[in-house]
Amino acid sequence: MSGVDPSHRVLSGMRPTGRLHLGHYHGVLKNWVQLQHEYECFFFVADWHALTTHYQDTRGIDQAITDMVIDWLAAGVNPGSATLFVQSQVVAHAELHLLLSMITPLGWLERVPTYKDQQEKLADKDLTTYGFLGYPLLQSADILLYRAGHVPVGADQVAHVEITREIARRFNHIYGREPDFEELAESACDKMGKKGAKLYRSLRKAYLENGDQEGLQRAQALVKDQQNITLADRERLIGYLEGTGKVILPEPQALLTEAAKMPGLDGQKMSKSYGNTIGLREDPDSVSTKMKRMPTDPARVRLSDPGTPEKCPVWQFHEVYSDQATKDWVRQGCTSAGIGCLECKQPVIDAVIAEQDQIIARAAPYEENPDMVRSILIEGAEKAEDDARQTLNEVRQAMGLSYR
Ligand code: TRP
Ligand code: SF4
Numbered sequence: 575m576s577g578v579d580p581s582h583r584v585l586s587g588m589r590p591t592g593r594l595h596l597g598h599y600h601g602v603l604k605n606w607v608q609l610q611h612e613y614e615c616f617f618f619v620a621d622w623h624a625l626t627t628h629y630q631d632t633r634g635i636d637q638a639i640t641d642m643v644i645d646w647l648a649a650g651v652n653p654g655s656a657t658l659f660v661q662s663q664v665v666a667h668a669e670l671h672l673l674l675s676m677i678t679p680l681g682w683l684e685r686v687p688t689y690k691d692q693q694e695k696l697a698d699k700d701l702t703t704y705g706f707l708g709y710p711l712l713q714s715a716d717i718l719l720y721r722a723g724h725v726p727v728g729a730d731q732v733a734h735v736e737i738t739r740e741i742a743r744r745f746n747h748i749y750g751r752e753p754d755f756e757e758l759a760e761s762a763c764d765k766m767g768k769k770g771a772k773l774y775r776s777l778r779k780a781y782l783e784n785g786d787q788e789g790l791q792r793a794q795a796l797v798k799d800q801q802n803i804t805l806a807d808r809e810r811l812i813g814y815l816e817g818t819g820k821v822i823l824p825e826p827q828a829l830l831t832e833a834a835k836m837p838g839l840d841g842q843k844m845s846k847s848y849g850n851t852i853g854l855r856e857d858p859d860s861v862s863t864k865m866k867r868m869p870t871d872p873a874r875v876r877l878s879d880p881g882t883p884e885k886c887p888v889w890q891f892h893e894v895y896s897d898q899a900t901k902d903w904v905r906q907g908c909t910s911a912g913i914g915c916l917e918c919k920q921p922v923i924d925a926v927i928a929e930q931d932q933i934i935a936r937a938a939p940y941e942e943n944p945d946m947v948r949s950i951l952i953e954g955a956e957k958a959e960d961d962a963r964q965t966l967n968e969v970r971q972a973m974g975l976s977y978r
Contacts, residue, residue, distance in 0.1 A: 578964070580723035580824040584613040587620040587661065587716055590638040594645040595851035596926070597844030599933075600894060601834035603649040605726055606656070609829075615656035616720050616958060619643065619951075622661050622668075623713070626706045627696060643947050645854050648937035659954035661716065666962035671708070671715040673969060677744055678711055686710045687733050714738040718745075718823045719962045726829040735828040742823040749972040750819025759814035762807035766800055778815050790815060822972050823965075836894045839868050841887035855934050858927045865891075865923050870915045871908075880911040888919055895925035 586606065594603070609615055619639050625632065639660060646658065661667055683689065684707070693701045713734045717725055718741070725735050752758060763771045774796055780789035797811045809820045837843060838850030845851070852861055870888055871881035883889035883905055892904055900921050907913030940947050970976050 583722040584724045585616040585722035587618045589624045592638040592641045594854045607650040610655040619660045644940045648933045653950045659958045663955035710734045714741045724829045739825040742825045746818045759810045881908045891922040
C-alpha cells in the first residue's frame with residue numbers, strides 16, 4: 575500500500591440522475607461536505623453504473639452529469655479539497671473490474687440482495703444482462719482502485735461494501751502470496767525487536783488458534799506502531815496475522831449515511847419516483863406552492879380541530895429547519911388549534927427558500943459557464959488516474975501481468 579493510508583481515504587459515487595433534491599442534500603451532500611475536511615475524499619459520477627439499468631437510452635447522460643455535479647458544487651463540495659471525477663474518464667475502473675471478475679464466483683453476485691430486488695422493481699426492463707449482474711463488482715473495483723478505507727453510503731448499499739470486502743480478501747489470499755511469503759513475514763517479525771516479535775507471535779497464535787479478536791486488533795496496532803520497518807514488511811505482517819498474504823487491496827468499511835430526517839412532501843421518503851420532491855435549486859414560487867399544498871395531520875379538518883405534530887409531515891420539516899422557539903410555537907399552536915396550518919408552514923417555507931438562495935447563487939457561475947464544470951472534472955480525473963495507476967501497478971505485478 576505504498577504511501578497510501580486507507581484509513582484516511584473516503585470514496586463515494588452517485589449515478590448521474592440529473593438534478594438532485596433536498597433529500598440528497600440533507601442526507602448525502604452535507605455529509606460529503608463535512609468529510610472533505612477530515613479525509614482525502616474521492617467523489618465520482620458512476621456513469622457506467624447508470625448504463626447497467628439504462629443501456630436502452632443513453633441520451634441525456636451528459637446533461638445529467640453536468641446538472642448533478644453543479645448540485646454537488648452548489649451544496650459546498652469543494653474541488654479544492656475533494657477529487658471530483660467521472661468514472662468513465664478513468665478507464666482503470668474497467669481494467670480492475672475485469673481482473674476482479676476472474677476471481678469472483680457467480681454465486682456471490684447472484685446472492686447480492688439488490689440483484690433480485692432491482693430486477694423485480696424495474697420489471698419493465700430486461701436486467702438479465704452480464705453488466706447488471708456485475709454491478710456490485712464494478713462498485714468493488716471503484717472502491718478498491720483507490721484503496722479507500724471508508725465508503726459513505728446509504729443502508730441500501732451496505733451489501734455492496736460487504737461484497738467488496740470479500741473480493742479484497744479473496745484477491746489478497748490468492749495473489750498476496752509471495753513464494754517465500756512465510757520466511758519474509760518471519761524475518762519481518764524479527765525486525766520488530768525481541769519483545770515486539772514475541773508479543774506479535776503470541777497474539778497471532780491466539781487469533782489463529784482460538785479466534786481471539788482482541789488479540790488480532792492488538793497485533794494490528796502493534797504492527798502499525800512500528801517505526802523502523804518498511805511498508806512492504808508492514809503489509810506482510812498484517813497479512814500474516816490473518817493467514818492471508820500481503821494486503822494488496824485493503825478491505826473498506828461502510829460509513830453509514832443516516833437517512834435524511836426530512837421526508838418528501840407527502841410524508842414518505844423523498845424520492846423522484848414518488849413525485850414528492852423539492853429540488854435543490856427550485857425557484858421560490860414553486861417551493862412555496864408545493865409546500866402550501868402539502869398534506870398535514872389528517873385530524874385537522876377545520877381550523878378549530880387540534881392536531882398532533884408527530885402525525886404531520888410539516889413537523890418533520892420544522893425538525894430540520896426551525897429553532898427551538900419556532901418549534902415550541904408550532905407545538906403549542908397545533909395542539910391547541912391556535913394556529914392554522916398555512917401559518918405553521920410559513921417559517922419553513924421561508925427557511926427552505928433562504929437555504930436555496932445560497933445554493934442557487936453558488937450554482938449560478940457554473941450554470942452560465944458549464945466549461946468550468948468540465949475542467950473541474952478533467953482535473954479530477956487526472957488526479958484520480960494517478961492514484962488508480964499506482965494500485966493497478968501493484969495489482970498487475972501481484973497477478974504476474976507486468977510483462978513488458
Ligand atoms: N451504487 C451506488 C448507488 O447507487 C453508486 C456507486 C457506484 C458507489 N460506485 C460506488 C457508491 C462506489 C459508493 C462507492 O448509490
Ligand atoms: Fe402540521 Fe403545523 Fe398543521 Fe400542526 S399546525 S397539523 S404541525 S401544519
